Amino acid sequence: MYLFIFTLLLVVFQYVNSKNIIKSYDKKYERSLEKNQVYHDTISNLRDEVLALSEFKLDHTEAALSYFEDRGYKVSELIPFIKDEIYELNVMKGEEHPLIPYASMTGGKMLINSIRLLNHKWIIANFSDGKYWGELLIGYEITEDEQLKFKLIDSFLYPTQ
Structure with a gap:
């Protein structure tokens, strides 16, 4: 039991x-x-x-890549070259930046911070002087004598709050 x-x-x-x-x-x-x-x-x-x-990036747009490849450029070398050329404009002497149409209001210099190559003709970039900032739409072309030329299409400076 x-x-x-x-x-x-x-x-x-x-x-x-x-x-x-x-x-x-x-x-x-x-x-x-x-x-x-x-x-x-x-x-x-x-x-x-x-x-x-x-979607809006040069190295993911087949038509833009073909544009450069048809002209004999290596895109893997061209993209860093274009970015470097724009960044080199930041170190130019003088108070004004050649592409940024706004003067710095803080005593510094307006500098381009980041760049995105949209396609084989346009670049979008943002800029700042540390306090104020904005964006640029830049056109670019490579001339027959292989010179890189930039043209400011439009720009925008964000208002301060």
């Missing part, structure tokens, strides 16, 4: 313990599925964002 009661208690204990363990594993599994779904959604959103950002 004692053996039967002891065995029954042991079986009940094992059953309850197993049931709790299974519930715990189920909760962990559900949480991991939820986290996995969140991570999947985040990755999907990041892929969409990267795709959207690459």
Whole structure:
């Protein structure tokens, strides 16, 4: 009789313990599925964002790449060259930047901070003097004698608040 009661208690204990363990594993599994779904959604959103950002970029536009390749330029060398030429305008002597039509209001100099080559004709850039900042739309061309020429198309200085 004692053996039967002891065995029954042991079986009940094992059953309850197993049931709790299974519930715990189920909760962990559900949480991991939820986290996995969140991570999947985040990755999907990041892929969409990267795709959207690459739409207006020279090295992702086949027609713009073909334009330069047809003229015998290596795009992998040309893109850094164009960016370097614009950044070199930042170190020119004088108070005014050759492409930025605004004078600095802080006593410093307006400098181009970042550049994006949109295609084989246009560049968008932002500039700042540390306090005031704006954006530029710059046209560029490579002449027959392989000179790089820039032309300011439009500019915008953000108002201070």
